[in-house]
Amino acid sequence: MKKIVGKAFVLGDDIDTDQIIPAEHLVYSLDKPEEKKFYGRFALSGVPDSVSGLPEGGIPFTQPDKFESDFQIIVAGKNFGCGSSREHAPFALQVAGIKAVIAPGYARIFYRNAIDGGFLIPYECFESLNGTIKTGDELEIDTDLDLLHHKASDKQYPLRPLGDVADIVEAGGIFEYARKNKMF
Amino acid sequence: MTLTEKILARAAGKTKTIPGDNVWVDVDVLLTHDVCGPPAIGIFKREFGENAAVWDRKKLVIIPDHYIFTKDVYANRNIDILRSFASEQQLPYYYDVGTENYKGVCHVAMPELGFTRPGEVLFGTDSHTCTAGAFGQFATGIGNTDAAFIMGTGKLWVKVPETMKFIFEGEIPPYIMAKDLILQIIGDIGVDGATYRAMEFTGDGVMRMDMEGRMTLTNMVIEAGGKNGVVEPDETTFNYVRERTNHPFDPVYNSPDAKYHSVRVYKSSELEPMVAKPHSPDNKATVTEVKGTKLTRAYIGSCTGGKISDFEAAAKIIKGNELKIDTYVVPATTEVKRQLREVTFEGQTLWDIFESAGCHMGEASCAACLGGPSDTFGRLNHEEICISTTNRNFPGRMGSKKSQVYLASPYTVAASAIAGVITDPREYLPVTV
The missing domain is CATH 3.30.499.10 (Aconitase, domain 3)
Structure with a gap:
């Protein structure tokens, strides 16, 4: 059984890629470690303070002097990752330490980028959980059974199976998948 | 299929x-x-x-x-x-x-x-x-x-x-x-x-x-x-x-x-000039509903609203008028910029129309549509209220997340630049029945 364990960072609906990583930061190299780390520092820095870390808000995703977040799982509302096609968005979340996002739905380019780049797992939930789960709550995702365990309430929530793309997620990205299947 | x-x-x-x-x-x-x-x-x-x-x-x-x-x-x-x-x-x-x-x-x-x-x-x-x-x-x-x-x-x-x-x-x-x-x-x-x-x-x-x-x-x-x-x-x-x-x-x-x-x-005859209010492209209102809203800046440019026909539309309204707010004109491409100097309206080139109205004239690029580095032309670095022909008005999209962006057509942006508040373009276009 494979598990993803971590603390939740909770956000609202329609979190767009300009909020996930503001355009002014897209200039850093994605390879050089001394520059790449800034994607972790500035991840989700475009989210207005009042709605950063629900329900209270006012919680920075990454502390101003750090390069990695204290949170590992994002719980968001509908249409997560809308807007631009920048792959820097799932990349920045990965650099910050995010392993999975849980939302009722995604903008399709973000979804594709997250999976094809092997950055994080974008899970779909069947009902919005961003009103139930609070920032800082401990979560556990069972990736075999597609189940989310919310420790504070000891409740389990089913997640939508990944379907067609499970093989790409399993392989770790589109290149690994293509090699495994001898596509090139 | x-x-x-x-x-x-x-x-x-x-x-x-x-x-x-x-x-x-x-x-x-x-x-x-x-x-x-x-x-x-x-x-x-x-x-x-x-x-x-x-x-x-x-x-x-x-x-x-x-x-x-x-x-x-x-x-x-x-x-x-x-x-x-x-x-x-x-x-x-x-x-x-x-x-x-x-x-x-x-x-x-x-x-x-x-x-x-x-x-x-x-x-x-x-x-x-x-x-x-x-x-x-x-x-x-x-x-x-x-x-x-x-x-x-x-x-x-x-x-x-x-x-x-x-x-x-x-x-x-x-x-x-x-x-x-x-x-x-x-x-x-x-x-x-x-x-x-x-x-x-x-x-x-x-x-x-x-x-x-x-x-x-x-x-x-x-x-x-x-x-x-x-x-x-x-x-x-x-x-x-x-x-x-x-x-x-x-x-x-x-x-x-x-x-x-x-x-x-949709029945075309029933359409109204529209805006998207801050901070989402689906936050719609008719211009009639928001007219009079105070603005500090107007922006005409981008892949959405920086084509030659967009500038022809804006120039038709701006010609002969003074502008109350800072207005940025950014041709999408060098070809559009070339055409700005060639295409005329009532005997004046579009470039002249914008320049003599006091517009800030930019070079062909995405410029402030997506904010970008702090020295980007037209970027909203402070608490601006901008009306723009661009495509997105998410928080911080055009620069500071303290700014507000209204999305609208080149007609509506041009009319609003003249008045300094959101304005119906019909006030500046020839009356049609």
């Missing part, structure tokens, strides 16, 4: 596809720019080898346009990476900064250069790649990893989308622009109203539009979450494309038995 299903079936070597099918398609054109090109090139080299050649150097188009006129060293390094890659791969279609070849905003340059051809498959590392659907091409945005995969293989997997059809019946009133149509649609269906789907625009209101009007519609399908936008090609399309390229193309059309996810019909 719909037009989108047919293009994808042909590109996948199949006779039929249905929505939901995952198919591997052959790519006709891959587009990238200075923000996503360098990381895509990095992935390409990592995965295929330092000395690997791209799958087809005549199918890769690189158009730097985002962060061009900036002192930011990292942004300028990105241009250097593109330049050396284009040179080592001997790419014929690289449009370098600081040369006569420089174009500007890729989605407007692509049609100018003849790369938007009916029936083909175009992927681009920019969400507004969907603009090219105006030409009956399948065109959609992808990330760096997918682009790198195409650079090496010429192929990509894609899920065949369902199609939503939007019909505009009857002639579009003279005070309404394509931007009003698409803001109305996005407001009606929401920013995720077309997620994973194709959006097709038709009806005589749309089919009478020139290519630039159609491009404004398809450009913003991503703002409703759409995968691609499409207009069935016709003589208007073919004439535009043939004037710009000798490259052969094979258009496809909807079959009579094509099945649609949904069909929405």
